[in-house]
Amino acid sequence: MGQNKITRHKKKLIEGAGIIQMYSAYQAGTIGYMPTILIRATMPHSKTSERIFERIDGRLKVTYADVNNVGLPFGGLPRLIMAWIATEVKLTKSKRIDINGSLAGFLRELSMTSTGGDKGSIRRVKRQLVSLFSCSIGHQTIENGCEKIETLALASKQQYWWTPVASETVLLNRSYIELSQEFYDQIIDSSAPVDMRALSLLKNSPMAMDMYIWLTYKMSIIVEPVTISWSSLKEQIGTGYASDKKGLNRFQEAFKKHLIAVQVIYPSVNVEFLYGRVRLHPSPTHVSKQWI
Numbered sequence: 001m002g003q004n005k006i007t008r009h010k011k012k013l014i015e016g017a018g019i020i021q022m023y024s025a026y027q028a029g030t031i032g033y034m035p036t037i038l039i040r041a042t043m044p045h046s047k048t049s050e051r052i053f054e055r056i057d058g059r060l061k062v063t064y065a066d067v068n069n070v071g072l073p074f075g076g077l078p079r080l081i082m083a084w085i086a087t088e089v090k091l092t093k094s095k096r097i098d099i100n101g102s103l104a105g106f107l108r109e110l111s112m113t114s115t116g117g118d119k120g121s122i123r124r125v126k127r128q129l130v131s132l133f134s135c136s137i138g139h140q141t142i143e144n145g146c147e148k149i150e151t152l153a154l155a156s157k158q159q160y161w162w163t164p165v166a167s168e169t170v171l172l173n174r175s176y177i178e179l180s181q182e183f184y185d186q187i188i189d190s191s192a193p194v195d196m197r198a199l200s201l202l203k204n205s206p207m208a209m210d211m212y213i214w215l216t217y218k219m220s221i222i223v224e225p226v227t228i229s230w231s232s233l234k235e236q237i238g239t240g241y242a243s244d245k246k247g248l249n250r251f252q253e254a255f256k257k258h259l260i261a262v263q264v265i266y267p268s269v270n271v272e273f274l275y276g277r278v279r280l281h282p283s284p285t286h287v288s289k290q291w292i
Contacts, residue, residue: 024288025286155179216286
């Protein structure tokens with residue numbers, strides 16, 4: 001049974017990648033965006049009991065804080081939600097994002113099937129929406145002897161109406177998220193384009209999602225080969241791995257494994273593995289710059 005499940009997943013990935021190759025994100029209407037700060041320092045991959053979570057990218061240290069004791073966002077779902085929210089902001093130029101009239105409709109926007117129950121998609125979306133937009137992000141940079149510290153609240157207001165009716169038609173009457181001015185500005189001024197179809201295909205693997213987003217972002221800014229140590233890369237996107245040598249080895253194995261799936265969708269990205277390092281060679285961005 002496990003083998004069949006893996007085979008079905010691979011088949012879906014290959015078929016989806018074929019469609020992406022056939023029709024560009026512009027043609028398919030699937031151009032999305034991800035805020036750069038969440039690319040450079042990613043959210044947890046799995047559930048954590050910690051209320052503080054730190055990531056490091058060079059001189060930038062980002063701290064996710066669970067300020068309302070609702071749990072930190074984790075997994076593929078908040079990444080998908082964030083890309084959808086950022087895309088809506090870029091399209092509407094509004095801080096207020098209205099959620100569709102039903103949760104089932106909102107799930108369709110995220111390319112997800114609506115399922116009820118304790119482990120269903122409806123419950124997970126509720127939980128991750130609240131966790132994501134209840135957390136704050138602190139970012140600290142040290143450059144030329146100057147230390148800068150800023151705290152960024154993602155939302156200034158949230159309102160969700162969870163009407164207790166049949167799970168497939170849970171109403172979200174007047175449900176909305178109002179972003180803080182600072183986070184709205186971050187999205188408008190510094191977001192990287194992605195193909196929402198790619199995120200949907202990779203949504204069961206948050207690390208693969210992070211790698212896809214990070215790679216197409218890096219290809220938008222590098223003009224010559226860039227070499228990154230495995231330890232630095234782990235500090236940025238390797239959540240949940242021990243800080244010892246064994247943890248670093250496990251991260252390397254996972255990165256190489258997930259890169260196979262990412263390159264099925266994004267075959268033009270050129271990544272080279274060296275001893276103790278990863279080298280990125282300039283490659284086309286996954287969403288062509290001509291459409292941005």
